[in-house]
Amino acid sequence: MKQREDDLIGIRKARFASFVLLIVCFAGLFVILVLSDAGAKAYISGVITLAILVLCWWIYYRRLLFSEAAFFDALTTDMLAVYNWRLMLETAVRQIEDGIIVVGENSEVLLVNETAKALLAIVEEDLDEGRYDEHAEGFSDKLTREAILAGGEEGRPPERIEQGGRHYRIGYVELAQEKGRRRGAVAVITDVTEYTNVENMQKAFVANVSHELRTPLTSVKSYAETLMAGAGEDPEMLQKFLTVIVDAADHMTDMVEANLSWSQLDQTTYIEPEESDITELVSRSMSRLDALASKKSLTVNRMFPDKRCPVDMDERLIEQVISNVLGNAIKYTEEKGRIDVDIIPSQNCVQIVISDNGVGIPEEDISQVFDRYFRGEKSRNRAVEGTGLGLAISKKIVDLHGGSIGVESRLGRGTTVTITLPVSKLRGASGIE
Numbered sequence: 001m002k003q004r005e006d007d008l009i010g011i012r013k014a015r016f017a018s019f020v021l022l023i024v025c026f027a028g029l030f031v032i033l034v035l036s037d038a039g040a041k042a043y044i045s046g047v048i049t050l051a052i053l054v055l056c057w058w059i060y061y062r063r064l065l066f067s068e069a070a071f072f073d074a075l076t077t078d079m080l081a082v083y084n085w086r087l088m089l090e091t092a093v094r095q096i097e098d099g100i101i102v103v104g105e106n107s108e109v110l111l112v113n114e115t116a117k118a119l120l121a122i123v124e125e126d127l128d129e130g131r132y133d134e135h136a137e138g139f140s141d142k143l144t145r146e147a148i149l150a151g152g153e154e155g156r157p158p159e160r161i162e163q164g165g166r167h168y169r170i171g172y173v174e175l176a177q178e179k180g181r182r183r184g185a186v187a188v189i190t191d192v193t194e195y196t197n198v199e200n201m202q203k204a205f206v207a208n209v210s211h212e213l214r215t216p217l218t219s220v221k222s223y224a225e226t227l228m229a230g231a232g233e234d235p236e237m238l239q240k241f242l243t244v245i246v247d248a249a250d251h252m253t254d255m256v257e258a259n260l261s262w263s264q265l266d267q268t269t270y271i272e273p274e275e276s277d278i279t280e281l282v283s284r285s286m287s288r289l290d291a292l293a294s295k296k297s298l299t300v301n302r303m304f305p306d307k308r309c310p311v312d313m314d315e316r317l318i319e320q321v322i323s324n325v326l327g328n329a330i331k332y333t334e335e336k337g338r339i340d341v342d343i344i345p346s347q348n349c350v351q352i353v354i355s356d357n358g359v360g361i362p363e364e365d366i367s368q369v370f371d372r373y374f375r376g377e378k379s380r381n382r383a384v385e386g387t388g389l390g391l392a393i394s395k396k397i398v399d400l401h402g403g404s405i406g407v408e409s410r411l412g413r414g415t416t417v418t419i420t421l422p423v424s425k426l427r428g429a430s431g432i433e
Ligand code: ADP
Pocket: 324, 328, 329, 332, 356, 358, 359, 360, 361, 369, 374, 375, 376, 377, 378, 379, 385, 386, 387, 388, 389, 390, 391, 392, 414, 415
């Protein structure tokens, strides 16, 4: 554009100079021929000189006209390019997932893209009627016109805000200055909820893994040191300490396995289910955990239907769910407590309900129990071993089967986990009940 401006000034200067030159020549000839006593010959040669002069001027002037036409041609092409570029930018800005707000140097709102309009709950009429700030303040006071201009001018680093359960980052950029004059600022609003969740999850992971590994590692070290110091010579002590070391190693293995299991499941988007009897599978899982329940003298009741309950499932995964949920019921129930396992078939689905009369879950924790690495404070304080992954893994597996899992609990009274799975599509086909 600067080049075009220079071209135009050049053409105008040349045209002006040519006119001035022509006038000067006319005036010169007029002075020489009219005011002096020149003869007829001089007149003729004067007129011929004038004609040659006008012809030269005309040739030069035509060239100027051609350059001017070329200049306007080029200008039209430039304008078309600018127009297309603007259309492209407008479409991109409108469609972009980030919210964009542009404020001019005089605090006028120049642009609010569709995402920003949706976030600020603002429509075109509100902008026309100058109600921008009202809406912006409803979202965040960091997005008023004044805040955006100040943010751009100061080159303020991006700020994080939380609104309606989502996290946003607001960045400010000053519009390119023109000849030292400020032209306004832009605010860019990015939804960073997913990123923040991953960040929080990573923090929870580090906190949880370090917490869960520290205890068994300390046990392994201190018991091994005691054995080295001579305690190992007493066979009874040796047996006792080695058992503690093996238990600690088992817990660390569980931790690693749960993490591996989660990372595998995290990548999984579909399963290849096979029709199988859920009653039999739950019985099998219960038998596996019998020893743990007996160790705490827990009473485990079952109420199963007499007939088969066919479910399309990946047996290995569903068994993992039952073990996790039943394992929790055993872990979080005091000695001599009670656990009920019911299987309730219905027309389209089957429910597996596992209830305990254990420690229960505080109301404020219930919504988080399916989050990765979430461990209730109570479970930590009571030093109940766990990974914080059991229910997250269970939910992922149940979701993959097209089912659902829910928790109801009362602190100090007990917990009920209900797993609902769709019955097999083959149910009712010959040979299958
Ligand atoms: P963890 O390895 O900690 O048991 P889970 O994902 O299985 O991890 O469970 C998450 C949290 O939910 C537990 O730390 C615990 O606070 C709570 N919880 C789960 N099941 C029960 C239950 N039956 N009784 C009491 N609290 C439970």
